[in-house]
Amino acid sequence: MRPAMQFVDCASDFDADISVTMDSQTADAKSIMQLTMLAAGKGTKLTITAVGAGSQKAVEALAAIVENENASEPV
């Protein structure tokens, strides 16, 4: 669950509203509960959407976490 926690921590640093979508399900990027319930395994395609202050930076930072090679564990 370490990547998920890292993801939530990073998202929480931003004021923007951020969501993650997998298939048709959407989760609040700042909620570990919603995120882990997406049960995204390795290699899953995620869409990160941010609205509000710092949204551009937020998406970039979060995408970096997801793409990180070390994120070998599923969320």
Add this chain to the structure above:
Amino acid sequence: MDIIKGIAVSPGVAICTAMVLEAEDYQRISHRTIPPEKTRAEIHRLRKAFLDATTEVSGLQTAQAELWDSRIKDIFAVHLHFLRDRTLRRKIADLITQHNYSAEYAVSVILRDISKHFGQAKDRYISERASDIFDIEKRLLQHLMQERREEVQKLTEPVVVVAHDLTPTQTASFNTNIIKGIATDAGGRTSHTAIVARSLGIPAVVALGNATRNITIGDIVIVDGNHGTVVVNPDQATIEEYQGYAEAFTAREHKLDELAHLPAVTTDGHTIRLMGNIEFPSEAKTTLQRGGNGIGLYRTEFLYLDAAEEPIEEDHYNAYMETIRDFGDHPITIRTVDLGADKFTQARSAVPERNPFLGLRSIRYCLQNLPMFKAQMRAILRASVHGDVKMMFPLITSLLELRQAKWVLADVKEDLEEQGIPFNENIPVGVMIETPAAALIADELADEVDFFSIGTNDLIQYTLAVDRVNERVASLYSPMHPAILQLLRNIVKTANRARIELSLCGEMASEPEFTPLLVGLGFDTLSLANPMIPDIKKIIRSVSLEYCQAIALKVLQFDTSNQTSNFLREELRKIQAGEIENN
């Protein structure tokens, strides 16, 4: 309106709103709702539980950061992330506002949902996270329940406490101005909660089975501690009926209180000494108020139950001194600790005992834990110079056991003497006769003690081989079994022959139907629960010794408990109706 039947353990009637405590079993959180006006307070409880749990986990994390490997650290980090997740908290709060669920139930529903979701995941790593969620649920529930239990101490409005079970210490801490009644799922007539409720005078019904499931916080509940019934959400007519009944009961109590300063003497001038059984120092005052002449049984286990650490000599001494202070020169018989088959000893035993009631308990436990035994003896001896204190050993089964205990006592006396600490050198020492073995060797025991006290609860349990708390065999537990009556008669004979003091301190002493029988068998001292002292005194003052002896003679000829039971009940009815002719 629902009526639940249980066992009446403490007399009186209470009509009040219910305060429900969850069973401390996280698998069994009940589908419980709360009154709509309480949802805000419930959400506040939820928020506090999240906060407290967060503080707790952070504390654990920093306190032991160096000891743990990274996997364990991760687990705590996961807990913290969930506990700080606002959407999770909101989801739980929504259930409380929308469905009026109790915080406990809402937490349980949501976290179980998440855990189920994880459990179903194909990825093994994720499916194993289900146990993390279960841990978080448990932690939150722990805080909610802890808080609810503390809340009971802070209540300002009268309530009836409904719980799965209560510990004696919990019960003892109840403020009788607030807690008007007790209803529990578990327990029995002689369980500690029952004993404490009785001594505090709080009406109580136990062994209700599923009271916590059927009663919701805020329900109006009638606890009838005389008949063992609990009525949930009674209609107006029923409330009025019980109100009348409660008033009549209180009026009768007041009338009995007038007996407090009168002696317990039969119509033909035979005096019986009535003493109180107590568990907590504060009860000594009640004994006097209710007209007791002393304390025949001072149970000292309360210092151990719920205690995080073993009590030391000073804890014992302070408790005894507090009791003595309230008690002047009336006699006080302190029983050395009768632990066993309880949390304290079980937590300290290397292997759980398969049969604790036949295991390392009571005097056996003390003789194997000498430092603890000696500390208590020192405290009793030190207190013995301040009042009329006697020392009593429980569960003696052999002469050797008694001698061992007395050797330890001699040792302790020697130590005190060397240290120049004053004590009563001639402190009377007695044994409880509460095993068939002790009853059968009473002759030998009598030569080496100053007094006997019969503990009928255990004597009956061990003689009839019946666990008095097990609802399925409890009906076999009968003080009127011919075997018990014969043992009682023999012990009286032995004590008289040896000219040592004899008292009876079991529950039997507090049941009015047995009073004439016990007096007739030759008991001059009865020690019983404080609230029952006036009732028993009233019976004694309505009969003659001659009548009691005739009752005893007759009962000893019966060969079944039923015969005795019917006979004694009918005689009691006659006594109470004033139909007994006295000379």
